[in-house]
Amino acid sequence: MSTVSVAAPAAVPLPGRRPHALRWAVRIGSLAGALLLWQWLTAADVTLWVRFDRLPTPVAVAGELARAVRDPVYYQDIAQSLVRILTGFTLAAVAGVAAGIAVARSWLLSDVLQPLFEVMRPIPAIALVPVAILLFPRNEEGIVFITFTAAFFPILVSTRHAVRALPTVWEDAVRTMGGGRWRVLSSVVLPGALPGVFGGLSVGMGVSWICVISAEMISGDFGVGYRTWHAYTIVDYPAVLVGMVTIGVLGWGTAAAVELLGRRVTHWLPARRTGGHR
Amino acid sequence: MTLTDVSAAPAARRNGLHLSLDRVSLAYPDGAPVIRDLTLDAAPGEILVVVGPSGCGKSTLLRALAGLLPVAAGRIAADRAPITGPSPDRALVFQDDALLPWRTARRNVELPLSIRRVARADRRSRADSWLARVGLAGQEHRLPAYLSGGMRQRVQLARTLAGGPRAILMDEPFGALDAQTRAAMQRLLVEVLRGTPATVVFVTHDVDEALFIGDRIAVLGADGAHTVVDVPQPRDPATRGTPVVRAARGTILAALGADDRSGPC
Structure with a gap:
C-alpha cells in the first residue's frame, strides 16, 4: 500500500505574526492618542455643550494614582474586589456549565429548570441587591451572590447552545466503543462544548465586573467600587478617575486571563485567522 | 436469506x-x-x-x-x-469526521482502550502499534485537523480495530x-x-x-x-x-x- 497520496498538510502557518510589532505600536498609539486628547480637552477647559472644565486632567489623575499605589488601602480594595469577583465567577462557571449541560441533554431537567431560568434571566443582577440583603447575613456573601447571578446566565446559555450544537457522530462513536453516560459527558460533551463555553465565560466575566462594582457602590464597605463612589461623595474627582482606571485595568486583565485559558484548552480548533481575536 | x-x-x-x-x-x-x-x-x-x-x-x-x-x-x-x-x-465506522478533533491520532486510538480499562502504558503501545499497522507510524501526535481525509480514515480504522470488536x-x-x-x-x-x-x-x-x-x-x-x-x-x-x-x-x-x-x- 502506498502512502504517497496521503501527504499531511504542513505545520500551521501563523497569520498575523509578521506585523506583530507594528500592531502593538498601533495599540499603544491608540491609548496614547486618547490620553493626549483628554489632556488637551481638560487643560484648555473646552466647553462644547459637553463641559470639560471640571473633569480632572490626566496629569492630575496620574498624580493621584501615584499617591494611591503607595497606599496599602488601594491594594486592600483591589484584593477585596478580586476575591469577590473570582469567587462569584468561579461558582457561576461551575454551576453554569453543569446546568447548561443538564438542560441541553435531559428533557426532564430542561422542563424543570428552563422555566425558572427564563423567568430569572431578564432580571438585571444588580436589581437583586435588596434580595441579597434580605437573604445573606453579611454584605460579602450578598455581593458574591450578585456577581454569581450576573455571570451564571451567559455561561448557562452559551453552554446549552454549544452542547446542543455538538455533532451526534462523536457521541455515537463513543457509545459504540462501549462508553456510558459519564464517558460521553467527559470525553465528548465537555471538551466538545468548550469553545462555546469560553464565549460565555468571556461575557460572564464582563458582566461580573459591572455587577461587583455596582454592588460595592451600593452596599460595600471595601473594594474598588466602594472606594470610587466614596471619592465621589467627598468630591475627590481625581480619585474617582483613579478608581475607574483601576477597574478598567482589572477588567482587562481578567478578560485576558479567560481569553488565554480559552485558547489553551481549545488549541485544537483549526486555523485561527487573526492574532487580535474577538 | x-x-x-x-x-x-x-x-x-x-x-x-x-x-x-x-x-x-x-x-x-x-x-x-x-x-x-x-x-x-x-x-x-x-x-x-x-x-x-x-x-x-x-x-x-x-x-x-x-x-x-x-x-x-x-x-x-x-x-x-x-x-x-x-x-x-459491535463497532461502527463512520464516513468522516468521527475522530474527536481535540485528541491526537494516538489519543483517539487510545479511547476504546481506555473505555475497556486497559492500563495507561499498555494503551499507548497498543495504539502506536495499530497506527503503525495502518501506515501512520510517526503521525501519532497529529490532530485530526492536520491529517488528510485518507489519514483520518486510517486513524478511525486503527481506533476501531484497537477496541477488538x-x-x-x-x-x-x-x-x-x-x-x-x-x-x-x-x-x-x-x-x-x-x-x-x-x-x-x-x-x-x-x-x-x-x-x-x-x-x-x-x-x-x-x-x-x-x-x-x-x-x-x-x-x-x-x-x-x-x-x-x-x-x-x-x-x-x-x-x-x-x-x-x-x-x-
Whole structure:
C-alpha cells in the first residue's frame, strides 16, 4: 500500500505574526492618542455643550494614582474586589456549565429548570441587591451572590447552545466503543462544548465586573467600587478617575486571563485567522 | 436469506459475531419508515457488503445493528441475543469526521482502550502499534485537523480495530475520499481485516468496491426486497474482470436497476 497520496498538510502557518510589532505600536498609539486628547480637552477647559472644565486632567489623575499605589488601602480594595469577583465567577462557571449541560441533554431537567431560568434571566443582577440583603447575613456573601447571578446566565446559555450544537457522530462513536453516560459527558460533551463555553465565560466575566462594582457602590464597605463612589461623595474627582482606571485595568486583565485559558484548552480548533481575536 | 454454512467458516474467524435480522422494519427517528421486513444474516467472520441507492436505509440498518436505533418491528440479534443497545463488540465506522478533533491520532486510538480499562502504558503501545499497522507510524501526535481525509480514515480504522470488536459495521467509510486514496484504503482494509476474526458489514453504493471487499453482497431494495450475490473467489485480485466476476457485477447492477424502475425505495 502506498502512502504517497496521503501527504499531511504542513505545520500551521501563523497569520498575523509578521506585523506583530507594528500592531502593538498601533495599540499603544491608540491609548496614547486618547490620553493626549483628554489632556488637551481638560487643560484648555473646552466647553462644547459637553463641559470639560471640571473633569480632572490626566496629569492630575496620574498624580493621584501615584499617591494611591503607595497606599496599602488601594491594594486592600483591589484584593477585596478580586476575591469577590473570582469567587462569584468561579461558582457561576461551575454551576453554569453543569446546568447548561443538564438542560441541553435531559428533557426532564430542561422542563424543570428552563422555566425558572427564563423567568430569572431578564432580571438585571444588580436589581437583586435588596434580595441579597434580605437573604445573606453579611454584605460579602450578598455581593458574591450578585456577581454569581450576573455571570451564571451567559455561561448557562452559551453552554446549552454549544452542547446542543455538538455533532451526534462523536457521541455515537463513543457509545459504540462501549462508553456510558459519564464517558460521553467527559470525553465528548465537555471538551466538545468548550469553545462555546469560553464565549460565555468571556461575557460572564464582563458582566461580573459591572455587577461587583455596582454592588460595592451600593452596599460595600471595601473594594474598588466602594472606594470610587466614596471619592465621589467627598468630591475627590481625581480619585474617582483613579478608581475607574483601576477597574478598567482589572477588567482587562481578567478578560485576558479567560481569553488565554480559552485558547489553551481549545488549541485544537483549526486555523485561527487573526492574532487580535474577538 | 438464511445462512447455511456457518460451520464452514475458517477456524480463525470463529470469534466473529453472527448477526441476524429477521423480518426487521426500521424507521428514521422522526418515524418515517425506511426498511420493511428485511431478513438478512451475516455469518461469523464474513464480510457482507450492503449496496443500494441513497436513501435506501443502508446507514439506518447499520445504526440498528450497532444498537443506536431500536427496530420498529422484527428481531435483530447478535449471536442469538437480541440487540438492545450499543456494545463494544459491535463497532461502527463512520464516513468522516468521527475522530474527536481535540485528541491526537494516538489519543483517539487510545479511547476504546481506555473505555475497556486497559492500563495507561499498555494503551499507548497498543495504539502506536495499530497506527503503525495502518501506515501512520510517526503521525501519532497529529490532530485530526492536520491529517488528510485518507489519514483520518486510517486513524478511525486503527481506533476501531484497537477496541477488538467482534463485528465491524462500516458506513461508506471511503465515500468521502478521492479515487486514488480510496483504492489504497480498500487494499489496506482487506489487508488488516485478514488478521481479525470480526464479522464485517460494509455499506457502500460503489459496486466495484463491493466486489473487491465482500464475501457476499446484499442489494437492498424496496420493501425488504433484496438480492444476495456471492462473490466468486473473494478478494483475489487475479479474478478481476473475469467472466464470473463480470456476471456477478451484472447481477448486482440488474438488481439495482430493477429498483430504479420500481421507484424510490
